[in-house]
Amino acid sequence: MYRTVIIEDDPVITQLNRRYVEKDSRFSVVQTFSAAHPALFWLRNNLVDLIILDVYMPQMSGLELLRTLRAEGVDADVIMVTSANDAATIEAFIRLGVTDYLIKPFGYERFQLALKNFCDHREAIHQDASHRRKLTQNQLDNVLLHQAPPQPAAGGMPKGLQSQTLSRLEAYLKENPQQGHTCDDIASHVGLSVVTVRRYMNYLAEQHIVDSEMDYNTGGRPCIVYKLK
Secondary structure, eight states: OEEEEEEOSOHHHHHHHHHHHHTSTTEEEEEEESSHHHHHHHHHHSOOSEEEEOSOOSSSOHHHHHHHHHHTTOOOEEEEEESOOOHHHHHHHHHTTOSEEEESSOOHHHHHHHHHHHHHHHHHHHSSTTSOOOOOHHHHHHHHHOOOOOOBOTTSSBTTOOHHHHHHHHHHHHHSOSSOBOHHHHHHHHTOOHHHHHHHHHHHHHTTSEEEEEEOOSSSSOEEEEEEO
8 A cells, every 4th residue: 555645734635635545545645744844854754655745835845845855865756736837846846756746726537647647657667676677668658658558459459560560570580589689680681670670579578479688798789689488
């Protein structure tokens, strides 16, 4: 369960935010604060996963508070919930790595989306405690851009991919199983563009048909090599 703290000086908004958060069983609100100083003291000594933060507060602003937390090594994710909508403020928070930014007033659906994106990011990046898990480009796009992966078409293939081309690539890999192959190598042998090959190889990796790993022994820029399982 994700430990969550709400920092908001308006008690009505605090209760609304709490209700929204606790509708999702993956979250637990462990503390709420109406001012920055007690929140700062508490966060220095307690680990949390997520902070719901306002900008306009007594004692110090949400921006000053977040800068202080980051400087002191508090790396909890942050969702801004605020009426501050000027570009300079938003950019400052983005530079501090906030997970999402919600401008008041907003609906429950938008708040729910912010929580979903937080969970998607956590599950994709942190589910392997050693942080050795490898992501494909599509998985990374889904995490960073909140971009859904390609959806399968009626025949089961993602839109834009062709079964004949896929079979052609798989046949080449089966004929040459001994070593790993880069997208450039494959493209030169099967007569396709490197960009096209990369899309298909990402799909095959996601389907666990091929293994992919980074090769640092190229003498230049590292590259991804693929090999049939």
